[in-house]
Amino acid sequence: MGRRLGSVSALVAKDLLRQFRAPLGTVLILIFPLVFSGLLAVSFGGPGKGVPKVRLLIEDHDGGIVGNLIRSAFTAEQAAPYFDLEVVKEGGRERIEDGSASALLRLPKHLTRDLLHRRPATLELVKNPAETILPEVAEQVSLVLAEVLGSAAYVLDEPLGVLQPYLDEDVEALPDATVATVAMAINQVVGRAEPYVFPSVIKLETVSLAEEEEGSDAPAASVTASIFLTIFPGIAVFALFTLGDHLMRDLLKEKALGTLRRQLFGPIGTGHLILSKVLTTALIAGLSLILLAAIAGWVAERGVSLPGFLALSLALILAVTGSAAVINGFAADERQATTIGSVIYLVMAFSGGSFISLEGMPRSVQAIAPFSPFYWGTEGFKTLLLSRGSLADVVPNIGVLATLGLVLLFFGAFLLRRSVRQGALA
């Protein structure tokens, strides 16, 4: 028994030394989630100054209440961080063409009057073709506004009817009593309609983060850090699976080198050889996970539930090692393993929400997500890191990953054993 353990430890030590001597592949895989998440966070978050603003021009040819309402909507407290609004009389299109604005919203003449008379009105939005995301934001917000205004014209028919005579006469100041009557009527209608008219259509994770931070003593994370932490768990899980695959592929490399066959000429069995590769993979994946978690903790400026993190990490490492064993056990050579591994991991990462949050995915993708181990890993670490979850919160994730990992590991060991025997005799 001691002799066999000695052989396995010699094999593991040799593999660790080889990784240390040629670390490029491993280092690149580990750098990937940091660079990817970091770049996205910096691009969209900036150095703690918030997301880049949409430079929106409004050409107000109406000059009435509705025009004011729309302008107010873009300068309101919730929208102000995202919009840099400028009201212009003319020349908006030229500004778009010279690239000094993201979008131009044209409010037509008599917009207010048309709306009160329930006549169709058209808002024109001109987008800057040189930009992609920011004009899209302006378009989406304008669409919501148009919907709300259209609905409001019907819902607020009665109180707005009070205003109509004054609008037709172009009265500049309304009597206080009229304003109070209208305001009360609108308030009542809005209050009744609120659950139906203003459901939370768009949910931003940054909002929930900020809310969580309010109750804690920890300093509020910057927008950059928030974006980084939102993206990082998924990409890190992807990187760990890729790393496991890369490390397990060493078995196929040794097959090609002839060292696999040579080792089997020695006093060791096939099982020892496979065990040593599994242990090396698990060890390096574990150390990498600790490193990535430490970086995430440093960015978040807070700790996570240690029992939850350790248990989830162990389960994830089992899944990482098991998947790598199956892929490399199936493949006949390195090239085949690379192709199979890349395709499987990319599909599982996308369907598991590692790259793009599942909330932004179609329902069909959301339905298949639980079949991907990436989903359980990504969601588990998000729960620990972003929602400050405890061990109890990630028990399902641990259970699924550990079970899947064990099953894959046993199956993978069987395949690898077959592959090693074939490689030894090749």
Added chain:
Amino acid sequence: MIQVENLSKRFGDIRAVDGISFRVEKGEIYGLLGPNGAGKTTTMSMMTGLLEPDEGRVRFRSLDVAADPIAFRQQLGVVPQEIALYEDLTAQENLRFWGSLYGLGGKELKRAVQEVLEMVGLSGRSLEPVKRFSGGMKRRLNLSLGLVHKPQAVLLDEPTVGIDPQARVNILEVVRQVADAGTTVVYTTHYLEEAEGLCDRLGIMDHGQILAEGTLDELRAMVGEEETVSLYGTFSPEQAKLRMESIPGVHLIKVEPERLVLGTGESGRSAIDLLQKVSDLTVERISIQPPSLNGLFLKLTGRELRD
């Protein structure tokens, strides 16, 4: 002592090894000589217990290899045909790993590594990564990995393929040194000069069978004084066969449309007689092989080792 008894292995319809038997004593170098594809490497794989034979068995002292392959491999050193090294590691690190795999450790491992490095002439380069080594140096290191744990038996599978003469001499010297220290050595090669110069006994192998076996003198005696003459040209096989049978002291070994292989009775004289008697045949080239192992191989198989 290694004893191979009636060893056979088939791969589909191909009989790679066909009931071979031989015995190698302690301190003896036994050479398996044969062309590529003769079944030498398959025999080696079965001898290590890595490949299960269809029939037969291998014994090392009282140990049945099939019954306890790990125990056998613990006492065995194998030098494979391909250079199987970790190129990112140094020579010393390679040796330390292989030594530790066989249970060596501490000072014993350090001493064993140093000794074997000196033996193969690499002690001055031991701390360099193997990827910087020349082909000959890699071959020498490849050999040393099979010797670092001081095995009682060594199997060497064509350990000198593709190297310069100087490195070859070094390797052959090391093998002789190891055998002189009492190690049982099985050495496969398709180089005649190596087999003749190194091996105490030889098995000539082709198509999975041992065709002849013995010491160099015993094998030479099998050839006798007979020369092997190959005539190259364009022949009618039937006509050539009739013609040759009518010449005294000549016997036909192989008949092909473009080559006739003949054995001639007495050295020198009969070849000249033969040439005079076949002057009417369209002979473009003639090759005379004096009595040698190649001649024996030609006599046994009808083809040369390099064919």
